[in-house]
Amino acid sequence: MLRQLDTLRQGMYGGYYMLDSFTCRGSAEGDAMAKVEVSHDWFALCRFSPAKRLCLAAKTPKKMVSGGKGLNELREVLCGLETIVADMEEFVLFLKSYPSLCRQPCSRSYLSSGMCMFGRHSEYERTVSFLLQIGTENLSVLPIVGPVRVGKSTLVEHVCYDKRVRSYFSSIVFFAEDDLQGVKAEGNALQLQESGVIKHRNGESHGRLLIIIELIGEFDKEIWRRLCSLLSHMAHGSKVIVTSRSEKILQFGTTRAIKLNVLPQEAYWYLFKMIALGRADGEDYPELSSIAMEIAAELNASFPSANIIGTFLRANLDVGFWRKVLEHLREFNNKHLLMFGEHPVDLMQKDRHVYLWRMTGSSEALIAHRCYQVCSPQHKIPKLTMHDILCGRAIPRGNFEVLAWKSQIPPYYSYLVSCSIMTSRHVLKKRSRLESI
Incomplete structure (x- = not known):
């Protein structure tokens, strides 16, 4: 189905x-x-x-x-x-025979306002099915792999909010990569929970645990051995979900992994059009819809880019403005393809710097050094936004942080970009060094 x-x-x-x-x-x-x-x-x-x-x-x-x-x-x-x-x-x-589910609305209004997860419904149900399945193994592990900022954390967070999952497990415990260093094989369930972040606890006595492990790099086999030794003594039905960018974690799985890829071009266009125009059809804005389709093709199927550029366009439904954005995006992409041989979205995913564009001309180069995500309540969010930078409303100096996009769905990440301003004199020096190489 x-x-x-x-x-x-x-x-x-x-x-x-x-x-x-x-x-x-x-x-x-x-x-x-x-x-x-x-x-x-x-x-x-x-x-x-x-x-x-x-x-x-x-x-x-x-x-x-x-x-x-x-x-x-x-x-x-x-x-x-x-x-x-x-x-x-x-x-x-x-x-007709499938039980009804209480689910957050997935209507056009929710999608256009960024209030629902998009394009991961099958993966969502597969993950929930794995968690609720009563198996014979003492330890069941589901790997979820995919490139950076493709939606792995969002998928897992939504699964953890599911009422069926919350009623099935006594506790849901989250482990970042650093949290695993303190795990000891001779510990117990209570010590294990204290080592991570408790996402949910329902107080039931069955003792089943759901362990979420979020990795950035590769999984240390010694840490995994200690964790498995500890989990083998947990209540029957305890489960583990491991997310990572590396497919090397597939070796730890006990079931078929879920692989998240970037959205197909058709699905990405539907998402971008909903954000930029607020509806699935462009009958009311045929010319804007035509420009939006060309803009979407320049964004390399990036979720953050769809939200940043889509909301930027939606604030000004002027054909001339949209055409100017398209021109800047094309110049932006072509410049990085010529200089580095890669799309700027791919460069940012590898934590390499890119040269940002602005609607107002300037002799100073605006450099984005890296993009990273933080949990908003636990981190001070800068007031300066990417829209301020693109429009030229703000001209900061030195090194500074910019709020690129704030997600409206769990885990409510804020995406920040570390930036700096380089004067034309420094740009010429750097360009001459590159040419000499």
Whole structure:
């Protein structure tokens, strides 16, 4: 059921993306938007389905079709959607017998305001299913792997808020990498809980523990050995979730790992459009929707970038303003590709510096040295925001911290960027050093 639901959801994203791409091609009159292509993986099965026969309306608007190729692409997408819907009959029957779940709304208003987790519903249910499963193993471990800022912590945090999970475990204990150094194999359950951060405790006597381990680097095998020795004496049904950027943690798993990747282009466009325009269709803002699609293509499927740039655009629904943002983004990306051979989002993920752009021209270079996340209640958040920097409302000096984005969903991270200003004299010196190398 989860796979079918995920296929249906991807079909929806693909359908919106195809419609928008054709609409944008028409409004752009054959410019760069004609290069937009849709990933067809989610409807590949339509080739083998008898439901692939399709009646296409004769009155298809010309602006939605760019020659014979465009018409064929549209036919293929509609074929895939028709096949997906035709195959949902069994899904609906099963769904009638599935218990209702109290869930945070996932409506358009929640999505556009950043109040719900996006694109991880199947992974969410898989994780909850693992935690509630009664197994024969003394220790069950689920690895969750994925690149930086792809949503691993957000997924786990939402799972820990699930009422089914909270009622099943006596305690939910979180361990950062440094917390594990104090774990001793000869300890007990109480000492183990005191070594980490208790996320939840329900006071039940069954004693089942849920241990969350968040790693940045690799897992020390000696620490893992001590932890396993301690957990082997825990109540039956205790579980462990380990998150990491490295796939080396897969060796510690006792079940199939969950791998989080960046969103597909179609899903990312749907998310970005909801943030920037506040709705899934762009009928009210056709020209803005066309520009937004080009901007989304420049953001390298980054969650923080979607929120930073999307809210920046939404504050000013002016075509000229949006075009200027697009020009700056393209120049920004091209400059880093020429200088470093990588997209600036990839550079920031590796904690390498990038040169930020601003709407107002300046001879001074604004450098972002690293991006990191903190828990807002436990950390002083700077008042200076990335929007202030981009608009030129603030011109700080020296080294300073900037609030890039503050998430509205658990774990409520604030994303900060360490920045500095480099004068034109220093920029020329640095450029001459690079050229000499």
